Amino acid sequence: MKQLRILFYLIFLFTMTGVALFAEESDEFDQEINSALEDKKENDSKRQEIQRSNTLIDRASIPNILVAADMVGQWDATKNDSDIQALSRDTANMREVEFGFNGAVDQWGLGSVLFAVHNENGKFFVELHEAYFEFNQLPWNLFFKVGKYFIDAGRLNSIHRHDWRFTQAPRVHKEFFDFEAVDDFGGELSILMPWNFYQEIKLGVFSGKKFGHAHDDGITKAQPLFTARIKNFIPIVGNLGSHFGFSYLRYNIDQNPNNYWQTGGTDVTFKWQSGKHMSFEWTSEFWYRNEKFDVGLDTNKYGYYSFVEFQPWQMWFFGVRFDEFVLADNFDPRKGKLVDKIDYGQTIWITLKPSEFSYFRLSGERQDYYGKKDNYLILLQADFILGHHPAHRY
Amino acid sequence: MKKKYICRVNLLLIVLIGTSSIFSKRLKVVTTSKDLASIASEIGKNLIEITSLAGGGDDLHFLHARPDYILKTSRANVVLLIGADLEVGWLPLVLKNSRNAKVQLGQSGYCDVSRGITLLEKQSGLINRQMGDVHAQGNPHYWIDPLNGIRMAKFISNCFSSVDKSNASIYKRNFNSFRSKVIKLTKKLLRTMKPHFGKKVIVYHREFSYFVKRFRLNLAMHIEDKPGASPSPGRVREVIEFIRKNKIKVILTTPWNNIGVVSRIARESGTRFLVLPMQTGAAPGTSTYLKMIEKCIQLIDKKLQ
Numbered sequence: 001m002k003q004l005r006i007l008f009y010l011i012f013l014f015t016m017t018g019v020a021l022f023a024e025e026s027d028e029f030d031q032e033i034n035s036a037l038e039d040k041k042e043n044d045s046k047r048q049e050i051q052r053s054n055t056l057i058d059r060a061s062i063p064n065i066l067v068a069a070d071m072v073g074q075w076d077a078t079k080n081d082s083d084i085q086a087l088s089r090d091t092a093n094m095r096e097v098e099f100g101f102n103g104a105v106d107q108w109g110l111g112s113v114l115f116a117v118h119n120e121n122g123k124f125f126v127e128l129h130e131a132y133f134e135f136n137q138l139p140w141n142l143f144f145k146v147g148k149y150f151i152d153a154g155r156l157n158s159i160h161r162h163d164w165r166f167t168q169a170p171r172v173h174k175e176f177f178d179f180e181a182v183d184d185f186g187g188e189l190s191i192l193m194p195w196n197f198y199q200e201i202k203l204g205v206f207s208g209k210k211f212g213h214a215h216d217d218g219i220t221k222a223q224p225l226f227t228a229r230i231k232n233f234i235p236i237v238g239n240l241g242s243h244f245g246f247s248y249l250r251y252n253i254d255q256n257p258n259n260y261w262q263t264g265g266t267d268v269t270f271k272w273q274s275g276k277h278m279s280f281e282w283t284s285e286f287w288y289r290n291e292k293f294d295v296g297l298d299t300n301k302y303g304y305y306s307f308v309e310f311q312p313w314q315m316w317f318f319g320v321r322f323d324e325f326v327l328a329d330n331f332d333p334r335k336g337k338l339v340d341k342i343d344y345g346q347t348i349w350i351t352l353k354p355s356e357f358s359y360f361r362l363s364g365e366r367q368d369y370y371g372k373k374d375n376y377l378i379l380l381q382a383d384f385i386l387g388h389h390p391a392h393r394y
Numbered sequence: 395m396k397k398k399y400i401c402r403v404n405l406l407l408i409v410l411i412g413t414s415s416i417f418s419k420r421l422k423v424v425t426t427s428k429d430l431a432s433i434a435s436e437i438g439k440n441l442i443e444i445t446s447l448a449g450g451g452d453d454l455h456f457l458h459a460r461p462d463y464i465l466k467t468s469r470a471n472v473v474l475l476i477g478a479d480l481e482v483g484w485l486p487l488v489l490k491n492s493r494n495a496k497v498q499l500g501q502s503g504y505c506d507v508s509r510g511i512t513l514l515e516k517q518s519g520l521i522n523r524q525m526g527d528v529h530a531q532g533n534p535h536y537w538i539d540p541l542n543g544i545r546m547a548k549f550i551s552n553c554f555s556s557v558d559k560s561n562a563s564i565y566k567r568n569f570n571s572f573r574s575k576v577i578k579l580t581k582k583l584l585r586t587m588k589p590h591f592g593k594k595v596i597v598y599h600r601e602f603s604y605f606v607k608r609f610r611l612n613l614a615m616h617i618e619d620k621p622g623a624s625p626s627p628g629r630v631r632e633v634i635e636f637i638r639k640n641k642i643k644v645i646l647t648t649p650w651n652n653i654g655v656v657s658r659i660a661r662e663s664g665t666r667f668l669v670l671p672m673q674t675g676a677a678p679g680t681s682t683y684l685k686m687i688e689k690c691i692q693l694i695d696k697k698l699q
Contacts, residue, residue, distance in 0.1 A: 029581045036541050110490065137495035141468060192468055192493060198461040233461035238449065239459055275453035275650040276622075314624045314652065355623070356483070357523060391487035394458050 063103035063111075064388035070096045070162045070381070077376035092380070095119055096161065096180075098129065102390065109135040112149075125215065129183060141194070146187040152202060152229050153247045154285045155267045157181045163392060165281070165309050165380045167363050171323040171345050172303030176210035176263060176287050186227060198233035222257035226250045233394070240272040243394055258294040263287060271394070279311040300328040303343075313361050317351040327370075334371070341370035358384040412651045421558050424470040424497075426481050427454055428674035429537045430507060430546070432683035434474055436572040437551050441561050445470075446548045447488075450675020453650035454480050455527070455622070459487040467492035470503065472557055474550060478534035502556045511536045514603050515543030535601035538672050539608040540687050547572050562633025563674055584609070584689045594640060596633065598647040598656055601672065609691070614642060618660065619668030624652065630659060637663035644697050648672050668697045 020124040073092030096119065102112035114130040132147025150158045156169070164171050169179055186206030193199040208225030210218030231245040245267050253259045265287040273279035284306035291299040303325030311317045323345035329338045360382050367375040420443040425431040429664045431446035438444065447463045448454055454476060467473060467488050475481055489498060496503040513532025521528050536542045551569040555562035591610040594604075598617045606613045615636055619629045636642070637659070645667040653669065660667040670690045671677035680686035 029584045032584070033541065033577055033580055037544065134490075136490050136493055137498065138493065141493050143491070143493050198465045200461075212598065231461070233465075235460070235462050239458075241451070241458075241462070243461065271458060273456070273458065276456040277650075277652055355523070355527075391459050391482075391484050393487060394460050 021043055036354055061306075063101040064390070066098070066102075066114075066388055066390075067386040068098040068100070068160070068162045068383065069094065069387070070098075070383045072167060073380040075378040077378065078373065093122070094124075098160065098162065102388075105133065108137070109133055127215075128220075141192040143190045143192075144187065145190075148183060148185040149227075150183045151179045151204065151206065151227055151249075152188060152246070153177070153182070153227060153249055153268060154265050154287070155283060156285065159350065159393075162383045162385070164350055165283075165307065165317075165319055165351075166321055166347055166363060167379045168347070168365065168377075170285075170289050170305030170321065171325040171343050171367075171369075172305055173287070175301065175303065175325055176289060180213065182212055184208065184211070186224065188227070198231075200229075200231045202229040202231070203227070204229075204372075206315035208251055219255060221252035221255055223250075223252050223260075225252075236270075238272075239274065240270065241394070242270050244268040251289065253293075259292065261289050261291040263289040267392075277314050278309075279317075280309070282306070282308045297335075299330075302326050302328070305345075307347075315353050317349075317353060319347075319349045319351070321345075321347040323347075332371070343370055344368040357386075357389065358382075401476055403628050409503075416668075421472065421554065422470045423472045423474060423554075424467050424487060425474040427476055427537070428676075429683050429686070430476065430550070432674045432686075433543060433547050433572070434498060434550050434554075436683075437565055437568045438546055438554055439564075439568055441558070441564065442554070450671070450673050450677075450680065451649050452673075454673075455483060456480075457484045459484040459491075463488045464491045466493050467497060470494060470497050472503045473503045473507060474507055474538070474553070476534055477529045477610045478536075479504035479529050480508075480534035502553075505522050505550065507546050507549050507551040508534060508536065510545050510552075513543055514607070515600070524620075526618070526620025529621075533600060533603050535672075536604050537683075538602070538687070538690070540576050540583070540684075541606035541608065542604060543683060543687070544573050544576050547576075575684065579688065583688065586691055587611075590695065593698055594642050596637060596642050596645045598645070598651040601648060602646055605672070605690070609694075613617040614640060617645070617647075617656065625655060630655065633659050634663040637665050644694075646670055646694070649676055666697060670691060670694065 031391075071093065072095045075090050087327075097117045098114055100112065100114040102110065106112040110146055111133050112130060116127055116129040118125045118127065124229050128148060130147070130149040132145055132149045135144040138144060142245070150160075156164065156173055158181070161180050184206035186204060188202050188204035190202035194200065204227035206227065208221050208223065208227040211225065226249070228248040229245060230242065234242045240345045247265045247267070249263045250259055251263075253261060265285060267283070267285040269281065269283040271279070271281045284304060286302070288302040289300070291301075303323070305321055305323045306381040307319055307321035309317055309319035323343070325343045327341040330341050331337070332339045332341070345365065345367050347363055347365045349361055351359050351361045353359040361380070363381070364380040365377040365379065367377070369375070409421070421438060421441060423434055423438065423442045423444045425434060425444065425446045427448050428446045428450045435444050445466050447466065448457060473489070475485060475674050495501065498504060513534070513536060515529075516532040517528060517530045519643065521530055535545060547569050551565045554565045587609045592612055594612045594614040595606065596615045596617065597606075597613060598633070600616055600618070600621050602613065615633060617625050617633050619625060625633070637645075642665055645656055645660055645665060647653065647667060647669055649669055649671065656667045669684060670693060671680045672690060674680055674683050674686045676686070677689070679689050
């Protein structure tokens with residue numbers, strides 16, 4: 001009986017200790033949780049004050065500032081005169097420095113101004129690259145952009161050169177859109193279609209006084225430059241997506257309204273990424289141009305480029321690009337007949353990218369142009385960005 | 395004639411089906427992360443239609459401004475973002491091109507949830523990019539503390555109420571119910587972690603600060619010496635030495651960090667590493683925010699035994 005009583009006391013003592021311990025633990029966590037949530041309340045007014053000041057900064061008239069420096073060194077292994085390069089041969093210099101400012105203008109829209117200092121055969125020229133006003137809060141899913149800027153045609157033309165995956169423009173791009181890009185003064189109106197997949201249709205009208213890089217204003221034509229673009233996106237699986245588009249441009253070559261060209265193109269991109277450690281991109285553009293002249297001499301040109309870039313590690317990117325350009329039915333004085341003059345190009349590169357604000361690139365380029373000896377170029381590029389770089393478009 | 399009629403009806407049906415989601419009367423909510431989506435669905439329940447831009451396994455710092463994100467955002471009444479510059483590399487472009495006035499900065503549909511949180515590691519004094527990917531406003535990986543989940547829910551509830559005033563009382567009621575659930579779970583998890591309080595851990599990126607603070611772990615070192623920058627070979631050696639000297643039992647990382655480096659450090663230092671699915675949907679068994687937090691604790695408890 002005595003033993004039973006002792007056992008009973010022991011069980012009672014054990015149970016009470018457990019309850020006491022559990023209660024203490026619960027109280028401890030209750031207190032911790034309550035105080036953590038209370039602490040938050042106390043900090044509310046302080047935080048709101050900070051929020052207000054952040055809002056003030058957001059609304060202040062301080063634009064985002066960007067400086068992008070692009071330096072290129074080039075070694076021509078063959079010294080053939082097959083292409084007019086903006087840089088003189090076997091040289092290293094600044095290719096371009098861009099200074100940009102962007103931000104909200106007012107309740108209606110956003111503004112952006114971008115100056116560039118170009119190196120043209122050793123001389124530096126300052127020019128206005130872009131200055132435009134964007135209205136992104138219009139009804140019916142409309143978006144209007146007006147000013148001087150890189151025309152939205154294909155993929156490469158509206159991407160600034162320091163953001164390209166390679167150092168030099170593909171052959172077809174040089175032929176149709178110059179060494180960097182075509183900009184002009186005008187406007188584009190686009191609409192996001194009300195489907196359950198992404199489709200954007202854009203129509204543009206530009207001055208059309210010149211097409212490509214020039215240090216003058218060009219000449220007034222009978223008609224402006226007309227542009228149209230359709231962009232589509234299809235998500236495939238996970239982070240793999242496909243973007244494809246179609247572009248059209250019509251441009252009067254001179255003051256004779258019957259002398260004009262029409263250019264059509266299609267572009268497709270597949271992109272995949274896994275955080276910052278691995279990514280893949282395959283992009284191709286195909287362009288065709290028909291030039292019509294009053295005297296009846298039509299010219300047809302077409303070409304494509306296609307590149308693949310793979311990032312196997314956080315800082316390393318490896319790429320390869322193939323170019324082809326055809327000048328159709330063109331007279332070859334050596335053969336004495338009309339021939340398709342075909343240019344080929346192949347480029348490989350390695351990019352070391354410590355962060356999204358700098359990179360170093362080593363490229364090798366082979367240019368196999370019609371009627372000329374093969375050219376082999378080695379290019380070294382180093383770029384850095386200061387300040388606020390806007391997000392890259394897809 | 396009959397064929398023409400059928401064609402027209404078919405075309406009309408295709409257009410109606412294709413555009414059907416535009417005419418839904420529920421509050422359309424777009425979130426940048428799955429965690430926000432999970433918490434928001436607890437607050438909005440059947441009053442909202444929710445879409446998360448990022449997947450569970452995505453690194454929110456590094457996403458592309460995909461056109462389908464633009465499309466989804468163009469139809470949203472509310473955009474919920476983690477904020478504190480976490481999505482700065484892609485979200486501003488998505489918002490700009492969405493053409494949706496309701497969700498632009500300063501509008502009631504633009505809800506930066508970080509504004510409801512007391513952020514850790516706020517930078518004071520001068521900062522520059524040589525310090526790595528530093529978030530001046532504070533560490534944005536706050537959702538991994540369940541008590542911050544309550545704060546997020548409160549902010550989201552207020553946000554929904556300001557956009558959809560008629561249902562404000564429902565949002566508040568749902569918030570209170572979620573709050574009770576989180577408090578109950580947090581107590582349970584703290585009890586689970588009690589034997590591990592004070593244990594030293596090493597982490598890859600600065601995304602565990604809120605987690606180790608809440609569950610009283612001792613954050614001994616980051617593998618990245620500068621946030622966002624890949625650790626140099628010298629840094630890797632330094633970490634290995636540190637682990638050996640301090641007998642660290644576990645390295646914590648997430649699926650979107652450099653697992654190769656972590657695995658090498660663990661192998662060479664003789665310790666173990668644990669990949670924590672610190673976002674909703676990042677691994678099986680993490681389909682909701684609360685399940686994800688619980689899963690992380692289960693995994694860490696097992697590893698620290």
